[in-house]
Amino acid sequence: MIPLICESQFFPSISVSAALGRPIAAQDVLGDLVVACAPVDSSIAEGGPKEWMFADWEEYLLAPQFLHPYSAGLNANAPEIFHMAVRLHPADRELSPPEWAEIAERLTRVTGFAPAAEGHACRWVALQAGPGRLDVIANPIREDGTRARQPWPVHEALRKECRLIEVDLGLVPAQRRGGRPLTGHLPVQRPVLPRPVTELSPPAVAAQLATLMCQLADETHGPIASVRGLVEQAAHRLEELPHSYGPAAGHRLELIARRLYGIQQDLKAAAVDLPGERAARPTRMPAAPHPAPARRSR
Template sequence: MTAGEALAEALGREISMEEGLTTEPGGTVVAHWNRLDHYTDDHRIGESASWADHLAEPSLEHPLVSGPDGDRRAILHITARLHPLDRELNHAEWSEIGHRIARAAGIAPPGDDAACRWIAVQGQPGRLDVIANLIRDDGTWSAPPRRLMQTLVTEARNVAADLLLHSSPQQGAGPQQHPSAGPAVTPSPRVPTATSPLAAILRQLAAEQSGPIAPVRQLVEEVVRQAAALPGDQTDAAARDLFWAARRLYGLQEQLGEIASRLQPPAPPAGLAPARPVQAPAASRVSAR
């Protein structure tokens, strides 16, 4: 899931260079990271495609940074939905929810000027989307809380109570009672599995430019170039053999990457709730992306 795909999901339509998303009161972007105005000439309005590019920039600026398991999928997308019986919220209330979700998810620690880039988008009725890049502005990875789902469920309870929104039935309530209510929160972190450590090791080996196999392959390729520049049949034959040796090393990296993918399948696309979504007991559902 890219920043552009997450933003398109939040808006319910494709992003473009024609549509502007404003941060003014009543605008679509109701909350954002605290140094946004430091990085943009006009932080009050921008095209939807430019917002996506802005969120994606840390991934491009820090190409070697990855999560604890070696995963480079840095876009976190959290969706909050109101219960159908909830009242309409104003801009300030949506903004408060956005900031509270960002703090609960660990992407906006108070007073941290090098934290993640994130925005909260109120682009569809009764819905708020928080989109963040987990690569911090200082080039380090900002992992969400270990138990992100539970953390957001707890915050959903607090939001529902503070904003007088509908609350879900208490744990153990009978089936005749109403299901969940209030703002539904849906995050999308990757869920670790028993094979995650093995997959992480294989991904490191498979890294085309930064893995431990890469320097060997690159050194062989350099010897190929030097041998090819020398005269003589023997050096020509050596260059051909070395070329195929380098190709086999590259093939080995690809094979290791495929095995890693099988050991740890990719997370579901951002914006989709898990097959069995956890109902937030406080007027909010939480879904991880």
């Protein structure tokens, strides 16, 4: 699980559009995309949060700023809407809505938006709009006008909590702590394209090429896995750098690693469509009958 702190915005529409990957309209209903949110008052809008239009969510998130216009202090001209996201490993299982809600509550708790020991919390909403991704959008101004007390650095607190969530939910860890080594530490093995043999049948040649593609897509010793492992390691190193440039570059490398993983899956799918193991076996020709022994004439 990789955490990412996105750029703060003045309006929730920019953060929500980034989470959905598309523009958002005031009358759009987020529905089941909302997996969790801070406790809401029924007087804010009619119906439950899953029935709210985006205009209701925008009013809900911006209300603390209108109720407490002087709470920003010296940062009055700075954007207030906080946006963080987490992304799962491509090999992770699909999580249920209660599990996504648990992750959202733990992330907001560790970042100071929903402190367990204090009565006044911030307003936030968690969206699960894409596979393996959760976005949390919050206003750091609390209901009483004070600002949330966030740990420093926030990204380090998120990273530690993500490691704990991986263990509790049985997810693939971002950095292996045992078992199979990181793919970047494995030696690179370059499969050799088999030379054409005229004696082989077309299915046998196709089976050889299918074996080659399986070697390319191999998660343990394949060359693409080695490249993907190096990219993932570079992404983890960048995320440890200051937030001014490190996490954004790390996120870009994570997307590159995901595309490499997609290439591996495409190679596996192409290999499955080719003749399999039986085609690779040489076809045995029936043995020629032995000539009958000649009879000796008397």
